[in-house]
Amino acid sequence: xxxxxxxxxxxxxxxxxxxxxxxxxxxxxxxxxxxxxxxxxxxxxxxxxxxxxxxxxxxxxxxxxxxxxxxxxxxxxxxxxxxxxxxxxxxxxxxxxxxxxxxxxxxxxxxxxxxxxxxxxxxxxxxxxxxxxxxxxxxxxxxxxxxxxxxxxxxxxxxxxxxxxxxxxxxxxxxxxxxxxxxxxxxxxxxxxxxxxxxxxxxxxxxxxxxxxxxxxxxxxxxxxxxxxxxxxxxxxxxxxxxxxxxxxxxxxxxxxxxxxxxxxxxxxxxxxxxxxxxxxxxxxxxxxxxxxxxxxxxxxxxxxxxxxxxxxxxxxxxxxxxxxxxxxxxxxxxxxxxxxxxxxxxxxxxxxxxxxxxxxxxxxxxxxxxxxxxxxxxxxxxxxxxxxxxxxxxxxxxxxxxxxxxxxxxx
Amino acid sequence: xxxxxxxxxxxxxxxxxxxxxxxxxxxxxxxxxxxxxxxxxxxxxxxxxxxxxxxxxxxxxxxxxxxxxxxxxxxxxxxxxxxxxxxxxxxxxxxxxxxxxxxxxxxxxxxxxxxxxxxxxxxxxxxxxxxxxxxxxxxxxxxxxxxxxxxxxxxxxxxxxxxxxxxxxxxxxxxxxxxxxxxxxxxxxxxxxxxxxxxxxxxxxxxxxxxxxxxxxxxxxxxxxxxxxxxxxxxxxxxxxxxxxxxxxxxxxxxxxxxxxxxxxxxxxxxxxxxxxxxxxxxxxxxxxxxxxxxxxxxxxxxxxxxxxxxxxxxxxxxxxxxxxxxxxxxxxxxxxxxxxxxxxxxxxxxxxxxxxxxxxxxx
Numbered sequence: 207x208x209x210x211x212x213x214x215x216x217x218x219x220x221x222x223x224x225x226x227x228x229x230x231x232x233x234x235x236x237x238x239x240x241x242x243x244x245x246x247x248x249x250x251x252x253x254x255x256x257x258x259x260x261x262x263x264x265x266x267x268x269x270x271x272x273x274x275x276x277x278x279x280x281x282x283x284x285x286x287x288x289x290x291x292x293x294x295x296x297x298x299x300x301x302x303x304x305x306x307x308x309x310x311x312x313x314x315x316x317x318x319x320x321x322x323x324x325x326x327x328x329x330x331x332x333x334x335x336x337x338x339x340x341x342x343x344x345x346x347x348x349x350x351x352x353x354x355x356x357x358x359x360x361x362x363x364x365x366x367x368x369x370x371x372x373x374x375x376x377x378x379x380x381x382x383x384x385x386x387x388x389x390x391x392x393x394x395x396x397x398x399x400x401x402x403x404x405x406x407x408x409x410x411x412x413x414x415x416x417x418x419x420x421x422x423x424x425x426x427x428x429x430x431x432x433x434x435x436x437x438x439x440x441x442x443x444x445x446x447x448x449x450x451x452x453x454x455x456x457x458x459x460x461x462x463x464x465x466x467x468x469x470x471x472x473x474x475x476x477x478x479x480x481x482x483x484x485x486x487x488x489x490x491x492x493x494x495x496x497x498x499x500x501x502x503x504x505x506x507x508x509x510x511x512x513x514x515x516x517x518x519x520x521x522x523x524x525x526x527x528x529x530x531x532x533x534x535x536x537x538x539x540x541x542x543x544x545x546x547x548x549x550x551x552x553x554x555x556x557x558x559x560x561x562x563x564x565x566x567x568x569x570x571x572x573x574x575x576x577x578x579x580x581x582x583x584x585x586x587x588x589x590x591x592x593x594x595x596x597x598x599x600x601x602x603x604x605x606x607x608x609x610x611x612x613x614x615x616x617x618x
Numbered sequence: 619x620x621x622x623x624x625x626x627x628x629x630x631x632x633x634x635x636x637x638x639x640x641x642x643x644x645x646x647x648x649x650x651x652x653x654x655x656x657x658x659x660x661x662x663x664x665x666x667x668x669x670x671x672x673x674x675x676x677x678x679x680x681x682x683x684x685x686x687x688x689x690x691x692x693x694x695x696x697x698x699x700x701x702x703x704x705x706x707x708x709x710x711x712x713x714x715x716x717x718x719x720x721x722x723x724x725x726x727x728x729x730x731x732x733x734x735x736x737x738x739x740x741x742x743x744x745x746x747x748x749x750x751x752x753x754x755x756x757x758x759x760x761x762x763x764x765x766x767x768x769x770x771x772x773x774x775x776x777x778x779x780x781x782x783x784x785x786x787x788x789x790x791x792x793x794x795x796x797x798x799x800x801x802x803x804x805x806x807x808x809x810x811x812x813x814x815x816x817x818x819x820x821x822x823x824x825x826x827x828x829x830x831x832x833x834x835x836x837x838x839x840x841x842x843x844x845x846x847x848x849x850x851x852x853x854x855x856x857x858x859x860x861x862x863x864x865x866x867x868x869x870x871x872x873x874x875x876x877x878x879x880x881x882x883x884x885x886x887x888x889x890x891x892x893x894x895x896x897x898x899x900x901x902x903x904x905x906x907x908x909x910x911x912x913x914x915x916x917x918x919x920x921x922x923x924x925x926x927x928x929x930x931x932x933x934x935x936x937x938x939x940x941x942x943x944x945x946x947x948x949x950x951x952x953x954x955x956x957x958x959x960x961x962x963x964x965x966x967x968x969x970x971x972x973x974x975x976x977x978x979x980x981x982x
Contacts (some may be wrong), residue, residue, distance in 0.1 A: 517677050518710035520698045522724035522775060529698075532723070536714045 250596070257372055257589035263310050263364040266303060267294040271365040274358070283358050285342050291361075292341025295322075296329040313584065314371075315360035321351040359383075372590035396574070396591065400598070403571040406489055407553040411500075413493040414549050415542070418500035422541075425501075426508035440501050448495065452562045455491040456482060459563070483565025491559050496552060500545035507541030543610050551599055571595055626650030627811060628674075628779060633683035635669050643669050645835040647683070651813065656805055658814045658822040661832030662858070670832075671781055671815045676700050687778055703772030705782040709764045711756035717767050718743070718752040724775040742770040745804070762793045766800065773808065782814045786821060794818075798825055819859055823847065831855050852892065853980040856904040863910070863949045865903045865923070866982065872897050877979045879903055882945030887921040888974035894981045905977040907938075907952045910970050912960055919971035925949060927962040941970065 212220060264271060273287040282288070298304040304326030312319035328348040329337075337344060345352035363371070374380055378394040379387050425433045425440075443451060458464045459481040466478040481487055515537065519529035557572040564573070571591065578588035628651040635644040644666040651657045659667035672678040674685060676697030684693050692700050711720050718739050725735045743749045746766040756764055765785060772780055782801075786794045802825055805812060816822055822829050823843045830840040831854075838858075839851045850856035853864070867879040870886065877891040879901060889903045911917045925941035928948070936952045937959050943949060949970065953959045962968065 512708055512710065514706040514708055514710040515712065517675070517697070518704060518706060518771075519712075519723070520677075521675055521700075521702055521704040521781075522727060522771070523698050523701065524723070524727045525698055528727070533712055537712075539714075 253589045254593050254596075256586055257593045258368055258370060260369055260372075260586050261367045263307065263361070264367050266298060266307050266310075267291070267361070267365070270294045270361070274362055274365070277358070277362070279355075279359060279362070282342075282353070282355060288342030288345060288352075289338055290341070292329065292332070292337045292345050293334075295326055295345070296332065296334075296337060299326040299330050309583070310364050311357070311360050314364050315357055318351065318357055318360065321349045321357065325349050325352070372586045373594070375587055376590040376594050396571075399569070399571050399574055400594070402485075403554055404598075406485065406492075406568075406570060407550050409489055410492050410496060410553045411546050411550045413489070414497050414500040415546060417493070418497055418504055418545065419538075419542070422501050422504035422508055425505050426511070427513070437505075440498055440505075443495065443498060448558060449562075451495055452491055452559050455487065455494070455563055459487050459490075482563060483568065485564070485568045488560045488564040488568030488570070491563050492553055492556060495559060496549045499548045499552060503544040503548065504538065504541040507538050507544075511537050539610070543606070547603070547606060550602070554599060555595060627653040627655075627688060628813070629684075629686045630670070631684045631686070633670070633673065633680055633685060635666070635673060635678065635681045642681075643835055644673075647835075647837060649830060649837065649840060651811065653811055654809050656802075656812045656814065656825060656827040658816060658826040658829045659832055660816060660819060660822040660829050660858075663817060665832040666835040667815050667817075667832045668783060671783055671813065674779075674813060675702055675704055675781055701775075701777050701779075703775065703777035703780045705765075705768050705772045705780065705785045707784040707787045709756070709768040711764055711767055711771070713756050716753050716755055717748065717759070720756065720767060721771050721774050724771065728775060738774060742774045745773075746770045746800075761789050762797060765789065765797055769801065769804065773804070773810065778811070780810050780812045782812060784816050785814075786816075786818070794821070801825065823859070831858060833858070849890075850904070850978065853902055853904065853982075856978065856980065861907050861950075862904045863907060864947070865905070865943065865949070866945075866947060867901055867903060867979075869895060869897050869899055869901050869979065876974065877901070879979055881923065881943075883924065883943060885923065887923065887977070889921075889977040889979040890975065892978050892980045895979055896981070900982040901979045902982045903977050903979045905972055907950055909972050909976040910949065910951045911972065913969050913971050914960070915958070917971065918973060920974050921977065922969050922971045923949075925968060925970050927964060927966045927968060929964065930962070941968075 270287065270291040273290045274283055277283040277287060295304065298307055304322060308319045308322035308326070311322055325345060325348040329344070332344050342352075351357050363369075371381065374387065375390070376396050378390050378397045380390045382388050421440075425436055428436070456463070460466075461478045461480065461482070463482070465481065466475075469475045470478065511534065515533055516526075516529055519533045520526065524532070554570075555572050556570060557576060560568050560570045561573055561576070564570070572595075575588045575591045575595075578584045578591065630647050630649045633644060633647040634642055636642050647666075647670060649657075659670060661667045669678060673680050676692070676695065680693050684691050686692060687700075711717075712723070715723065721739045721742055722735050725738055730738070739752070740749070743752055746769060748763060748766055748770070751759065751763065751767075756767065759767065768785070772782075785801075786797050789797060798821060801812075805825075814822075814826065823846075826843055828840060828842055829846055831838045831846065833854050839846060839855045841849075841851075846855065846859055850859060856862050857864070865879075865881065865887075867881045867887070869891075870878040870880050872878075872891045872895065875891055877889050877895055877897075879887050879889055881887065887903065895901060911919065913919075913922070924944050926944070928940040928942050930937055930939040932955075933952075934955065936954050939951045939953060939960075939962065941949045941951070951970070
């Protein structure tokens with residue numbers, strides 16, 4: 207048997223050669239890696255942190271929060287704590303930061319925004335010495351609400367640097383006075399929205415599958431001239447702006463749009479059907495937009511399936527449909543699952559189409575996340591909602607991996 | 619093997635096929651196959667042999683004509699009702715099923731009871747010596763093993779006919795020879811009827827009862843291997859089957875089926891006259907490399923031509939010599955690589971001799 211062991215010198219050369227190759231490989235991907243780090247990994251990490259880390263109030267009134275620590279939450283806080291609060295209020299008013307505090311506390315104790323703001327207006331007139339000794343009374347003078355324990359509890363809660371309240375809100379839950387987690391009163395907006403989003407994504411996935419599978423089959427078996435030409439039509443939507451495609455659905459579906467006027471012109475309906483700004487319009491527009499994501503993986507898998515498999519099955523006596531179900535369909539599973547997963551995940555987080563054609567009925571979870579980021583300015587809740595969405599998708603992927611196997615995915 | 623056409627098992631009757639409604643890919647194909655016969659369709663690619671097979675299996679429609687099995691026309695029968703087993707070049711084993719499941723599939727389709735299926739699968743797995751592989755997937759088998767599974771799967775439902783479409787095309791030379799033996803063994807043991815398509819003539823010659831040589835959509839000759847090799851009916855078959863040398867000449871006269879051929883470099887040779895040969899016409903005389911000898915070898919001969927040695931190549935078990943005829947044209951000979959192999963220098967003049975019954979004159 208020949209001696210295959212490396213000498214010490216050979217081993218050193220081999221190691222340095224390997225190091226060189228690894229370094230070269232790293233340098234090739236380094237720019238993209240940096241780009242992804244700054245534009246993808248970092249924002250997601252910030253979002254995750256923001257959903258439970260909330261230092262704003264703690265930074266605004268640190269001294270008040272420190273003195274409130276001694277308070278047991280029963281009755282009013284001790285005098286010195288209220289005096290410190292009054293002093294903090296005066297400082298905030300002078301620094302013009304009281305509005306921010308008002309917004310934060312209002313989120314937990316609705317209706318207190320004006321209390322904080324009016325108090326902040328009154329405080330600067332007060333004398334520092336008087337505040338230090340009789341600040342609590344000054345607060346109650348400015349607004350009677352300071353005599354109620356509710357607002358103080360709200361301040362303590364808002365002052366927590368690490369909090370689960372946004373996640374609880376996102377799940378339509380809240381923490382009661384006794385600290386127990388209970389269902390929030392009123393409508394279950396977010397859970398309902400998540401359910402609706404999943405349901406819509408499922409419908410869209412099934413629709414793209416029903417529409418895409420036969421087409422992909424035809425394309426994969428057509429002569430290459432025909433299939434290339436038709437493939438251009440499949441890819442055409444990728445070359446047009448998403449906005450253009452979505453707005454064209456508005457033109458089609460609106461009350462006096464193409465569909466309604468055609469139906470009325472043909473005498474099929476008397477009065478126009480309300481199609482735009484409904485779940486229906488969101489589903490139909492998104493099915494259209496996401497169809498290529500289903501067709502492409504299916505096509506690439508079907509392209510690799512030799513016609514002889516179906517022929518073999520039929521030569522053995524199987525009728526075409528049983529042969530398809532038993533032989534062809536299982537062989538297309540990698541493409542089918544890849545397409546379905548792709549369409550489902552994209553549609554769960556889809557924003558622009560529901561925003562434009564969805565109205566209130568067709569809103570999805572991403573629209574409410576955008577709402578909290580842009581209008582209600584509650585970034586923490588938006589982050590919590592987004593994190594839950596991410597967790598949900600990861601969970602679905604895990605389930606998929608358990609039952610189908612992620613290794614089966616074939617994208618192209 | 620003489621065939622009584624009245625009780626032919628498989629019968630092609632004037633079958634034609636066109637894909638583009640303009641040209642015929644298969645022109646007037648008529649052939650009778652007896653039960654238990656091993657018929658090979660041999661021809662270059664694009665000659666129409668695969669199309670014939672596809673029409674027989676039912677995957678391509680018949681443009682005109684009729685195909686019948688055991689007296690019943692199957693031209694309009696759906697492929698899944700024809701009861702024809704097929705072995706494909708790429709094996710077409712279902713990758714998501716185990717070997718046993720692959721074999722069981724045609725039986726399950728036929729609603730056979732579970733215990734019967736298991737027994738039959740076991741029987742056929744042992745037949746191809748793959749019992750230990752029953753729960754493997756096709757992807758875990760070697761090419762030769764997959765081919766044996768494909769063969770067993772085509773045989774397991776006892777079809778009336780087995781079609782094989784270049785089944786050994788994807789195997790290397792050694793495995794191919796093994797599989798040839800395997801197929802022949804199964805054919806002899808089980809006695810099924812085979813229609814086999816290949817472009818490999820060695821395969822065709824060693825396995826078949828009869829070979830139909832295809833070219834340009836037409837059967838050039840259909841005969842037993844030995845006859846095809848020794849008595850090709852036209853120059854295409856002579857050229858396509860085995861190796862052949864062609865010597866151009868002109869026919870002086872034909873007597874008793876033997877033609878006297880005038881060569882351009884003076885001298886005449888005698889050859890069997892193929893059909894269609896006319897005195898005074900141009901002709902091509904074919905003679906196989908292994909039938910030619912040098913005069914020193916003292917073989918009986920009645921034909922002789924003068925040649926110049928051009929070059930020779932060392933092949934291994936034999937050496938191939940190239941000669942040029944005085945009147946133009948090349949001839950090659952194979953000599954066994956033994957002590958008798960002649961030593962010739964480039965440009966050396968010599969003669970080649972052979973007997974007249976070993977050559978055929980075709981009209982040119």
